[in-house]
Amino acid sequence: MLPMSTTHRIVFGNCRSMKEIPDESIQLMVTSPPYYNAPFDYPNMFKDYDEFLGLIRDFSQELYRVMAPGRIGCIVADDMLVKGERYPVIADVTRLMLDSGFRYRDRIVWVKPKGYVRISRRSGVVMQHPYPMYFYPDNIQESILIFQKGRFDYSYLQKLTSTVLEESKIPLLDYNTEGWYMTVWNITNVLPLGKRLEKGIAAFPEEIPRRLIRLFSYAGETVLDPFLGSGTTSKVAMDLGRSSWGYEIDPGLRQRIETKLGVDQGASPENVEFQTREDERT
Numbered sequence: 001m002l003p004m005s006t007t008h009r010i011v012f013g014n015c016r017s018m019k020e021i022p023d024e025s026i027q028l029m030v031t032s033p034p035y036y037n038a039p040f041d042y043p044n045m046f047k048d049y050d051e052f053l054g055l056i057r058d059f060s061q062e063l064y065r066v067m068a069p070g071r072i073g074c075i076v077a078d079d080m081l082v083k084g085e086r087y088p089v090i091a092d093v094t095r096l097m098l099d100s101g102f103r104y105r106d107r108i109v110w111v112k113p114k115g116y117v118r119i120s121r122r123s124g125v126v127m128q129h130p131y132p133m134y135f136y137p138d139n140i141q142e143s144i145l146i147f148q149k150g151r152f153d154y155s156y157l158q159k160l161t162s163t164v165l166e167e168s169k170i171p172l173l174d175y176n177t178e179g180w181y182m183t184v185w186n187i188t189n190v191l192p193l194g195k196r197l198e199k200g201i202a203a204f205p206e207e208i209p210r211r212l213i214r215l216f217s218y219a220g221e222t223v224l225d226p227f228l229g230s231g232t233t234s235k236v237a238m239d240l241g242r243s244s245w246g247y248e249i250d251p252g253l254r255q256r257i258e259t260k261l262g263v264d265q266g267a268s269p270e271n272v273e274f275q276t277r278e279d280e281r282t
């Protein structure tokens with residue numbers, strides 16, 4: 001049990017503005033923006049690709065304002081195949097983050113299990129037509145893009161108590177045995193089966209924020225997810241003794257976020273706060 005008390009604020013509103021958050025007060029961001037017009041989860045969410053990029057541009061500029069100097073922002077994303085056209089989301093998001101002032105630090109490739117049940121099996125075309133030009137590979141990866149606001153001042157560690165340092169220690173056994181140290185992470189995705197909290201949300205598995213929070217934040221610091229969805233980032237932040245901010249445009253997700261954070265089971269209701277803002281949708 002971590003001794004530090006943490007606070008988790010969830011704002012139902014558009015993260016183009018995160019006016020509730022003071023400047024330079026966030027030590028880590030972990031998020032996955034809506035997948036551009038993803039056929040399963042977000043068909044026709046955006047009028048066109050430029051509208052999607054406009055959201056990423058506005059969000060990244062606002063993110064730069066709220067991030068503390070030297071700190072990290074992680075974006076889980078993938079290029080999108082929509083109606084036979086592939087959109088270069090990874091390249092464009094990277095460019096927009098650079099334009100907002102961030103440094104591009106790393107790209108982790110998140111590999112899902114080979115038997116991932118949801119991918120459209122494009123590779124079958126070659127089985128039917130075993131000739132050149134019929135090759136369409138099955139996609140079992142996404143990217144975790146890692147950006148940084150300037151450079152981290154490592155003298156910061158001298159200001160931390162030995163308790164904070166102890167609680168923030170990276171678990172080296174997991175780091176080594178699970179391969180956190182590589183640019184490829186093998187992590188099982190949230191399986192789209194049965195009745196589940198994340199239905200229709202395109203949630204990422206807890207293991208992604210868990211690794212990123214441990215690798216890039218100290219106990220007691222504050223983690224932000226501007227596209228909160230079912231609340232996975234806030235839930236893991238809570239588990240790891242970090243505070244959090246989350247933005248979610250769909251107030252209909254409140255019940256699911258409450259369940260994920262254990263609010264309705266009375267686990268920690270005193271430090272979870274919800275606010276609703278009147279906002280336009282994307």
Ligand SMILES: C[S@@+](CC[C@H](N)C(=O)[O-])C[C@H]1O[C@@H](n2cnc3c(N)ncnc32)[C@H](O)[C@@H]1O
Pocket residue numbers: 013014015016031032033034035055198201202203204205226227228229230231232233247248249250281282
């Ligand atoms: C890919 S999901 C995030 C899933 C989340 N990582 C999880 O584990 O549940 C993206 C979320 O962003 C929300 N969203 C879309 N546009 C938004 C905006 N402008 N501001 C805030 N949230 C937005 C969507 O409603 C959706 O829940």
